[in-house]
Every structure is written in C-alpha cells, then in structure tokens.
Amino acid sequence: MSFFSWAWDWITESANWHGSGSIPQQILAHLGYSFLPLLIAALIAVPAGVVIGHTGRGAVFVVNVANAWRAIPTLGLLILLAVFLGFSFLTWLLPLVVLAIPPILVNAYEGIAGVDPDVKDAAKGMGMTPWQQVTRVEVPIALPLILVGLRTGAIFVVATATIAAYIGLGGLGRFIIDGLASNQYGPVAGGALLVVLLAVVVLALFALVSRLVVPAGLRGQAKLGRTE
Amino acid sequence: MMWSWIPQNWSQIWHLTWENLKLGVLPALYGLIISLPLGVVAARWRWIYPPVLTVVNVLYAIPSLALFIALIPAFGLTDTTVIIALTVFSLCIILPNVPPSVRQAATAMGYGTLRRLVTVELPLAIPVIIAGLRVSVVSNISLASLGQLIGVSSLGYLFIDGLQRDFPTEIYVGLFFVIVLALVCDLILVAIRRVLTPWQPRRQRRLERRLPLRRVTA
Numbered sequence: 001m002s003f004f005s006w007a008w009d010w011i012t013e014s015a016n017w018h019g020s021g022s023i024p025q026q027i028l029a030h031l032g033y034s035f036l037p038l039l040i041a042a043l044i045a046v047p048a049g050v051v052i053g054h055t056g057r058g059a060v061f062v063v064n065v066a067n068a069w070r071a072i073p074t075l076g077l078l079i080l081l082a083v084f085l086g087f088s089f090l091t092w093l094l095p096l097v098v099l100a101i102p103p104i105l106v107n108a109y110e111g112i113a114g115v116d117p118d119v120k121d122a123a124k125g126m127g128m129t130p131w132q133q134v135t136r137v138e139v140p141i142a143l144p145l146i147l148v149g150l151r152t153g154a155i156f157v158v159a160t161a162t163i164a165a166y167i168g169l170g171g172l173g174r175f176i177i178d179g180l181a182s183n184q185y186g187p188v189a190g191g192a193l194l195v196v197l198l199a200v201v202v203l204a205l206f207a208l209v210s211r212l213v214v215p216a217g218l219r220g221q222a223k224l225g226r227t228e
Numbered sequence: 229m230m231w232s233w234i235p236q237n238w239s240q241i242w243h244l245t246w247e248n249l250k251l252g253v254l255p256a257l258y259g260l261i262i263s264l265p266l267g268v269v270a271a272r273w274r275w276i277y278p279p280v281l282t283v284v285n286v287l288y289a290i291p292s293l294a295l296f297i298a299l300i301p302a303f304g305l306t307d308t309t310v311i312i313a314l315t316v317f318s319l320c321i322i323l324p325n326v327p328p329s330v331r332q333a334a335t336a337m338g339y340g341t342l343r344r345l346v347t348v349e350l351p352l353a354i355p356v357i358i359a360g361l362r363v364s365v366v367s368n369i370s371l372a373s374l375g376q377l378i379g380v381s382s383l384g385y386l387f388i389d390g391l392q393r394d395f396p397t398e399i400y401v402g403l404f405f406v407i408v409l410a411l412v413c414d415l416i417l418v419a420i421r422r423v424l425t426p427w428q429p430r431r432q433r434r435l436e437r438r439l440p441l442r443r444v445t446a
Binding site for chain 2: 002003006067068070071072073074075076077079080082083084152155158159160162163166167173176177180185188189192193195196199200202203
C-alpha cells in the first residue's frame with residue numbers, strides 16, 4: 001500500500017474524528033503551537049531586519065550569522081530544554097522562535113537594503129524624517145520580500161511544531177510519534193499528510209494576504225526571487 | 229557535563245558525525261546537479277519557470293519529517309529515504325538561486341555555444357550558486373538529525389539517547405557536533421567560492437572605508 005492510501009484510510013476513519021486527541025483537536029493544538037512562536041519571531045526579526053537594512057550597520061552580521069543560525073538543530077534544542085525545564089512553556093516555544101528568525105530576518109533585511117537608492121534619496125529630498133522614510137517608503141516597497149520571509153518562517157514553524165510531540169506535547173506530531181512508537185503506519189502517514197495540508201493552507205493564506213496588502217505597483221515582484 | 233564520556237565514546241561520535249555529514253552534503257550536491265540543467269531549460273522555455281517555481285514553493289512547504297515518512301513505503305528506514313527527502317529541499321533552495329544569467333545562457337546555447345555557458349556564464353554565477361549551497365548544506369545537516377526519528381543514524385541519536393537516559397552531556401555533545409559540522413561545511417564552501425572566483429574583491433569593505441565619499445563633501 002502506498003503512503004496516500006494509508007493516509008487516506010486513516011483520515012477517513014470516523015473514529016479518529018471524535019473524542020479526546022481527535023484530529024480536529026490536534027489540528028487546533030498544532031495551530032496554537034505554531035502561531036505564538038511565529039508572532040514572537042516576527043516581532044523580533046522584522047524590526048531588526050528593517051533597522052539593519054535601513055542603516056546598513058550589521059549587514060555582514062546578518063548575512064553570515066543568519067546562515068550559521070540555521071545550523072542549530074531544533075530537535076536537539078527542544079530535547080535539551082526538555083531535560084532542564086521539563087514540559088514548560090519555553091521548552092516548545094524557544095526552539096520554534098529560534099527556527100523562524102533567520103528567514104524572516106534575512107528577507108526583511110534584503111527587502112529594505114534592496115530599495116532603489118534613488119527612491120531613498122527622493123524620500124529624503126522631500127523632507128521626510130527617517131521614520132517617515134522607513135514607514136512610508138521603504139517598508140511598503142520591501143513588503144513582498146518581508147511577506148516571503150514571514151511565509152517561509154510560518155511554514156518552518158508549522159512543519160516543525162510536529163516534533164513537540166516527541167517530548168510529550170500535543171499537535172499533529174502526536175499521531176506521527178505515537179504511530180512510529182507502536183509500528184502503525186496508518187496514523188504516521190495520516191498525521192504527516194495533515195501537516196502537509198496545513199502547510200499548504202498557510203502557503204495559500206500568505207498568497208492571499210500578499211495580494212491584499214502589497215501595493216498594486218509592486219505585484220509580481222515577490223515571484224522574481226526568493227531569498228531564504 | 230561529564231567530560232570523560234566524550235573520549236570513551238569517541239568512535240561512536242565520530243561515526244555519527246560522518247553519517248550526519250553524508251546526509252547533509254550528498255542531498256545538496258544532488259540538488260545542485262538537478263538544478264543547473266533545470267535552470268537552463270527554464271531559460272530556454274521561459275513559460276516553464278513560473279510553474280516550476282510554484283511547484284518548488286509547495287514542495288518546500290512539506291515538513292521534512294512528513295516527507296521522510298511518505299518515502300518509507302518506497303525506500304524503507306534507510307539513508308536513501310533521508311537523502312531523497314533532503315535532495316528535494318536542497319532543490320527548492322538552490323533552484324531559485326540559479327541566476328537569470330545562467331538561465332539566459334540557454335539562449336546562447338541556442339546559437340550553439342555551450343562553451344560560453346561553461347566558461348563565462350557559469351563561473352559568473354558561482355557566488356549566487358554557492359550562496360544557495362551554503363543555506364542548503366547548513367539546513368540539511370541540521371535537518372538530518374530528524375532522520376533519527378525514523379531510525380536513520382545521525383547525530384540526532386545523541387539527542388534521543390540523551391533524553392531517554394536523562395543524560396545532558398550526550399545532548400550537549402550532539403548539539404555541539406551538529407553546529408560545528410555545519411559551520412565547518414559553511415566555511416569550506418566560502419573558501420571554495422574564493423578559490424573559484426579570484427576576480428571578486430575580497431576586501432570590499434575596507435575599500436569602501438578608504439573612499440568615504442560623504443565625508444569628503446561634508
């Protein structure tokens with residue numbers, strides 16, 4: 001039997017949709033584990049990227065450190081925190097925040113740093129204060145890339161929140177980890193497929209948001225390139 | 229921290245590091261090998277590029293653990309499963325980084341000059357391609373530790389064993405080796421770029437400092 005038939009049989013089994021630890025409950029839990037880390041990472045990384053992109057200070061730092069930062073294995077960090085802090089709030093939150101920061105930071109930085117210098121000069125020449133230059137000109141122009149960063153961060157977090165189950169927490173990873181432990185491929189495949197679907201929904205959501213938020217003159221820009 | 233654990237288990241640590249290195253580097257290489265011709269094809273037939281990029285974006289949204297799992301029926305609990313999954317992710321990172329100059333070189337190929345692609349366009353694209361390789365190798369090395377969840381041997385073993393035995397030293401060692409391994413690979417790629425692109429200014433920042441245009445006018 002293939003992955004999809006296993007997954008389909010398990011997902012369509014009505015018993016899996018009721019009671020405690022059912023599919024809808026774990027989807028909600030999964031979203032709960034994903035949203036907060038993304039929000040915190042965004043609150044840290046977007047302003048940091050914007051400031052660094054605007055001032056040009058620390059650019060070398062961003063390029064090199066953001067990449068090295070990816071080397072931190074989320075599973076290892078999660079387990080380390082679990083050993084020291086037990087099943088506390090920070091145990092699952094911190095690794096996911098750490099995971100989401102690099103793509104958001106790098107894209108916000110690239111977006112702001114890539115704004116046409118002539119446009120920046122024009123903004124300055126019109127007498128805008130630095131705050132106005134950033135908020136009215138640079139951020140709107142960088143918005144497509146900032147959204148790409150947030151999208152990538154969101155996908156990382158949704159995908160990786162799965163492993164929170166490894167230290168005994170809920171979410172869709174519960175099905176995967178329990179299935180692996182009891183040698184049942186059904187819930188493993190089903191859980192994995194649900195995570196994929198959730199990630200695709202996030203992807204679609206960001207496509208929608210960027211259509212609504214990005215100024216008309218800039219549309220299509222995000223398609224040109226993606227900086228990880 | 230129990231330092232004596234490290235020399236006692238050195239051969240195991242070394243073995244796991246080697247496995248982890250393999251799981252991190254091979255997929256990036258395969259990803260590169262697939263990306264280059266695909267990039268050239270996408271430049272020759274331009275309409276191919278946007279759909280390819282969309283597919284890449286969706287593929288990139290697949291959680292690595294989920295992809296490992298999806299490949300289990302076909303490849304079992306083996307290295308192959310992890311390597312194929314990580315190759316897919318590497319492809320997603322490297323392909324958008326294959327710059328238009330390489331893609332447009334296909335036009336040159338249309339005129340029959342493969343040589344131009346190999347001798348001019350490709351070398352010029354090296355910095356961007358290496359930038360993509362750096363991201364993919366570093367994330368692969370870190371992601372490969374997840375392979376341990378489906379029983380594929382990597383430094384992730386140290387995390388899981390450390391948790392089960394409640395033995396933090398092992399977790400520290402695992403984290404340390406994953407991070408150092410990734411950083412060493414990153415540095416090697418930077419060194420390769422420098423060797424391959426001798427025309428690039430190495431001390432760009434110092435040059436800029438030597439020409440403080442704004443201060444001259446101020």
